[in-house]
Amino acid sequence: MNKEIDIKCPACGxxxxxxxxxxxxxxxxxxxxCGKAFKPQGNELNKKAKSE
Incomplete structure (x- = not known):
């Protein structure tokens, strides 16, 4: 039940x-x-809301 989710790195893309x-x-x-650490949900949720 552990699905994989695609995430785009805000630093390197x-x-x-x-x-x-x-x-x-x-x-x-x-x-x-690239080795940068970031919070996943801040970026992803904003990006999805804008694209819809």
Whole structure:
């Protein structure tokens, strides 16, 4: 039941996957390509709201 969610790194723009569990905790997620840590839900929720 642990789905993977695509997340776009706000720093480098690369898309990578995290588990849904990690995403829902809203902890800092570290982008593997660039190493920057960020909060997932702030960016993703705003981006989705604007694009709809």
């Amino acid at each position: 690369k898309i990578f996957q995290v588990t849904e569990q990690t995403y829902k905790k809203n902890e800092d997620i570290v982008c593997p390509p």
